[in-house]
Amino acid sequence: MSGETDLKALLAGLQPELDLAIYVFLTVDGEYGDHAGLQPLAAFREREGMTLIVPEDKAMARIEPGTPRFRRLTLTVHSSLEAVGLTAAVAGKLADHGISANVVAAYYHDHIFVGAADADRALQLLGDSWGAGPQ
Structure with a gap:
């Protein structure tokens, strides 16, 4: 259908x-599989890097204060x-x-x-x- x-x-x-x-958007280098520990909900490759949509609790070590939720x-x-x-x-x-x-x-x-x-x-x-x- x-x-x-x-x-x-x-x-x-x-x-x-x-x-x-709660989710955050991250940009990372490398391949999707390189970041499996972040448990991304979605990924999209752009020229500048890989964008991941990640549960906030999985990304705490990678996000900066003020990162939109x-x-x-x-x-x-x-x-x-x-x-x-x-x-x-x-x-x-x-x-x-x-x-x-x-x-x-x-x-x-x-x-x-x-x-x-x-x-x-x-x-x-x-x-x-x-x-x-x-x-």
């Missing part, structure tokens, strides 16, 4: 779920990677309320990383926005 592509159906079925964990909202609707407008709608809704959205699209779901202090408000906004309550 390739997932939903209809934007109205996607927005009606968002059903965002808030992960209890994030919580993950998972949009439980099964969205297609070819769907048009979902990322823009969600990021736009959060931006309208001063909340940054760092979006990671995976095969089945989109995951939005928001500042830890904004997470509960973001969950409420996305749950209320299009008629689907938060989980």
